[in-house]
Amino acid sequence: MALTSIEKLNDYTALDVWGYITDLGGVLLDNSNNVQVYGKMSLGEPTDSISSGYFGTQKGKYRLIYPFSEQAVILYGEVEITDESTGISKTYKAGDIWIVEKGTSTIWEVKSEYYIKHYFSVA
Numbered sequence: 001m002a003l004t005s006i007e008k009l010n011d012y013t014a015l016d017v018w019g020y021i022t023d024l025g026g027v028l029l030d031n032s033n034n035v036q037v038y039g040k041m042s043l044g045e046p047t048d049s050i051s052s053g054y055f056g057t058q059k060g061k062y063r064l065i066y067p068f069s070e071q072a073v074i075l076y077g078e079v080e081i082t083d084e085s086t087g088i089s090k091t092y093k094a095g096d097i098w099i100v101e102k103g104t105s106t107i108w109e110v111k112s113e114y115y116i117k118h119y120f121s122v123a
Contacts, residue, residue: 004042010076010094012038012056012114027063029107035060042118049123056116061109066100068121073097077115082107 009015015038018024022034036058043052056077063084074092081098082089084105091111092098100106102123 006042006118008075009054009116009118012116015040015054015056015116021057021060021062021064025065025067029061029063032060035062035110038114038116043120050121052118052120054116054118056114057108057110058114059110059112061107063105063107065105066102068123069100069102070119070121071097071099072117072119075116075118077110077112079115080109080111082109 018037018039020034021037022028024037026035028034037055038057039046039053039055041051041053044050046053054075055072074094074096076094078091078093080089080091084107089107090098
């Protein structure tokens, strides 16, 4: 059994380049360039039934439908997330936490140059 400390990363260059938000099923909602995605696993792999890791994107606005349930905490940056089923929006900054259910359609507007979160997901 292992104990892994979760670092409070605030620089996306400490993460691996994972491609673009459209590679992960995201849909761009503005006319900007595709949004770069960064990540690093702390438990398992993204395709495992349970996984955990760091995730972040560049500034932009996009729609994501969650392929898993997730608990996440913002480590750096600012992002506004809208639950499309309710229309409720909330802005999250460093230290803020949320839980989202699998299948939830969300609109993300990254307000800072980029953001980083640490998440725990269950498929």
